Amino acid sequence: KNEVEQSPQNLTAQEGEFITINCSYSVGISALHWLQQHPGGGIVSLFMLSSGKKKHGRLIATINIQEKHSSLHITASHPRDSAVYICAVDSGSNYKLTFGKGTLLTVNP
Amino acid sequence: NAGVMQNPRHLVRRRGQEARLRCSPMKGHSHVYWYRQLPEEGLKFMVYLQKENIIDESGMPKERFSAEFPKEGPSILRIQQVVRGDSAAYFCASSPQGSTDTQYFGPGTRLTVL
Numbered sequence: 001k002n003e004v005e006q007s008p009q010n011l012t013a014q015e016g017e018f019i020t021i022n023c024s025y026s027v028g029i030s031a032l033h034w035l036q037q038h039p040g041g042g043i044v045s046l047f048m049l050s051s052g053k054k055k056h057g058r059l060i061a062t063i064n065i066q067e068k069h070s071s072l073h074i075t076a077s078h079p080r081d082s083a084v085y086i087c088a089v090d091s092g093s094n095y096k097l098t099f100g101k102g103t104l105l106t107v108n109p
Numbered sequence: 110n111a112g113v114m115q116n117p118r119h120l121v122r123r124r125g126q127e128a129r130l131r132c133s134p135m136k137g138h139s140h141v142y143w144y145r146q147l148p149e150e151g152l153k154f155m156v157y158l159q160k161e162n163i164i165d166e167s168g169m170p171k172e173r174f175s176a177e178f179p180k181e182g183p184s185i186l187r188i189q190q191v192v193r194g195d196s197a198a199y200f201c202a203s204s205p206q207g208s209t210d211t212q213y214f215g216p217g218t219r220l221t222v223l
Contacts, residue, residue, distance in 0.1 A: 004151075035214075041198055043214035086152070095142065095204075096165065097212070099151040 003027050006087050006100035013107050019074040021103045023087030026068065030094060034061050034072050035086040037102065043086070046072070077107045111136065113203050113215035114183075121221045122191050130186040130218045134203030141184040142212060143176060146198040158184060191222045 005024045013019055023032070034046040047054050047061040049070075054061050058077075063070040074081055084104050088097040114133040122128050134141050143155040145168075154168040158178035169176065173191075178184040188195055198219050202212035 033211075041200075041217045041219070043200060043217070045211050045213065048211050088152070093165075095140070095157050095212075096154045096168075097144075097152075099144075099153070101149075101151040 003098050004100040006103050010104045015109050017077050019077050021072045023070045025089050027091050029089040030092045031090045032070050033088040037084040079107045082106050115215035119219050123223050128188040131183040132201035133183040138203035138205050140204045142202045144200045193222050196222045
């Protein structure tokens, strides 16, 4: 069983919809990261969080340490949000990340 | 302010050849991490280096793979005698000072072994 599980694997939405991507992990962590990978492969770090909630533009990330669960929300989704969203955890090494397999989001106009 | 640079972006090798992947960290970053993304798999940690030091290579295959980050120049991931199973995307990331800082990723090198 992967230490980091994401759901759903694939998600298709219509422009404007509210999107939620989930991440569950089975180990103790010091931080959780959300990353975005566009077609063509470049990876961008969206959030790093260890508690609570962070917001950046239309993106919101939350984490519940007790339940070992995090969610990434996208409000008013847009076709340019189409990408693979990856959850990764730091189990305390402070440098080694363990990744989920990613969620492929497609937003149709 | 250039980001993390990797070259080549695409590399094709025949079985048995050597592959050299280069990573130039962001200016001012002295910590480099290499990750591998196999087809249909998530990213996997390979190695963490600081200038002239390998800090953690626990994710590197024991044979044929090596990494270095010299005092001058880019970090190099070297794969000797490549096999088809080495075909993957290899990403490097850098951070300014260890640990808790966000890692900035390069665009990746896509290695195809024929």
